[in-house]
Amino acid sequence: GAVVSQHPSWVICKSGTSVKIECRSLDFQATTMFWYRQFPKQSLMLMATSNEGSKATYEQGVEKDKFLINHASLTLSTLTVTSAHPEDSSFYICSASSTGRTEAFFGQGTRLTVV
């Protein structure tokens, strides 16, 4: 099957610092990756779409300078939360898709807590 792995699974950081979350497709080449955010008791909201080698496309209301997305290879995308604040505390989930498949595959998520 298609496996997507996120690292770390959880992270605690101090307010004002930056934190990087990795999303890797382990057994396929991901031409497109997506980043979602899920606040407690809410649904998953798409933050941005990234294609390998291109700039990410952000959804309306998502600050591109705060949430830096890099998709430098076909197996790795990173999300960097810059100058994190407590309101950025959330569950971040990535997904990855590739040509010829019929769905995107989701990582296990990263729980970010900003203190």
Added chain:
Amino acid sequence: AQSVTQLGSHVSVSEGALVLLRCNYSSSVPPYLFWYVQYPNQGLQLLLKYTSAATLVKGINGFEAEFKKSETSFHLTKPSAHMSDAAEYFCAVSSDTGGFKTIFGAGTRLFVKA
């Protein structure tokens, strides 16, 4: 554009009773439809998916869903609820245009009473 509406943010059933979680979608292109389950503090688990083949889709743990184009629905059912089915369920839509960007419904919390 694509969207999903899940009717009922909370559904409560007795153990052994029928589970019915409702989902309606909107899509300007042929949709792919999914049901995911999420247990507390965990990621998503795919229950089943419709990808333009059979309209009645069987998934894991005894769940199934029927794609009804005329009703733009994709309701999830299970004949007999089990305590372990208590979780959050998300209906989602995507398409092969846009790289399978997946749009989620608001979710339905299923409670199972003993």
